[in-house]
Amino acid sequence: MTRAVLALRAPSANRVYTAAAGPLVLAEARWVLGAHLGPGVVVRERTVGGMHALEVRADETVDDERLDTLLGLLSSTYGLFEIAGDGLLRPLVASSPLRHPEDLETILKYPGKTNEQFTALLVNLAASLSTRRSGLLDGTLSLLDPMCGRGTTLNRAVRLGLSPIGADIDRKDVEAYRTFLTTWLRTHRYKHQISSASLTVRGEHLGTRTLAELAPDKAAQRAGLAQQVTVLGCDTARLGEVLADRSVDAIVADLPYGVQHGAHGGGGMQRSPLEVLRRAAGTWRSLLRDGGGIALAVNRHTLDHDAAREALAAAGLTVLTSDGAFRHRVDQSIDRDVLLAVPSNHPRLEQLAALDALQEETPT
Structure with a gap:
């Protein structure tokens, strides 16, 4: 028997690129639900009472609770409703893995910050x-x-209960993130310890290592719910000298756009995202487990899809998404897209590659 669920889209979702909000969350849902739940889920856009939403229909092979949890985690979900047989909407309260207040993601503002919903x-x-x-x-x-800046991705990961690792060569950004996180933890009266030390490999100073340990309270600590955040102030291309091979499940990076943002490395600031990718992709692949995944945000004005695909392929990574799969305009100088890639020997490569075809479907 088919079950139908409606996910209302937050009115402020993707406010920087409002016109693309619908296609973006639709593509996100198809990739995420398809990968987690398999072919038993069909997703389409729908408008209910003037409100934008996703309608999701799942067959009997799909676990209801898992579906609701995943829908609740989509970047712009505002509310969930089950569609009853008579068309009435029944509110759903999905369990959520988010452990900490949302201001960990939203309170910090600075020029060039990635939108929290896009993160x-x-x-x-x-x-x-x-x-x-x-x-x-x-x-x-x-x-x-591997290019964490002031920690937008790290904060999202912490809210999810993860213990993320970030790296950035910009010392000002690393210190700004340490200051923010320390202040936030103190303000919310969390149990925490934050320490910084020199990052040295075989006698060579590469930068700094900052380690934060945190838990909401002593009870959470005793329950084993304490988390760690590691921030490495070093060149992303040298992370292989610091972290263990095949130790990472997922890599998320907002590549330099070549316009407003740059990336240090090779003795200076690099504003060519292609050169950054060529230098760093091999290192990222060495850190990624064979069954891992990568999501890279890129500026189409400064990084051609085919060139990016070639650079990733040279590092042993296969791009799954078509050119423009997540395309949206941020401003006049940034035409943003997302590249999804996995190791070329990923055990589910064929199944994941097939998900790209779903983006062209328009179910009725």
Whole structure:
């Protein structure tokens, strides 16, 4: 028997790129639900009483609770309703793995900050590609942001109960994130410890290592719910000298756009995202488990899809998404897209590659 659920889209969802909000969340839902739940789910856009929503129909092979949890985690879900046989809507309260207040993601504002809802989309997509994707729901997924800036992705991961790792060579950004996180933890009276030390490999100073341990209270600590956030202040291309091979389940990165943002490395600021990708992709692949997944945000004005695909292929990674699969305009200089990639020997490569075809479907 088919079950139907309606996911209302938040009115403010993707406010920077409102016109693309519907197609973005539709693509997100198809990738995430398809990867987690298989072919028993069909998703389409729908308008109810003037409100934008997703209608999801699932067959008897799909676990109801898992479906509701995943729908609740989509980047712009505002509310969930089950569609009864008579067409009436019954409110649903889905369990959520989010452990901490939302202001951990929203309170920090600065020029160039990635939209929090878009960050959630990236995390959901990268996790869905992993063979250990269920770790997104129980806090065991290992996530790396190799160009973390001031920590938007790290904060999303912490709210999910994960213990993420971030890296950035910009010392100001690393220190700004440490200051923010320390202040936030103190303000919310969390049990925490934060320490920083030199990051040295074979006698060479690479940068800094900041480690934060946190829990809402002593009870959470005793229950084993304490989390860690690791921030490495070093060149992303040298992370292989610091982290263990095949230790990461998901990688999320907002590549330099070549316009407003740059990336340090090779002795100076690099504003070419292609050069950054060529330098770093091999290292990222070495850290990623064979069953892992990558979600990369890129600017189409400065990084051609085919060139990015070639750079990732040279590192042993296969791009799954078509050119423009998540395309949306941020501003005049940024035409953003998302590249989803997995190791070329990923055990579910064929099944995941087939999900790209779903994006062209318009079920009735």
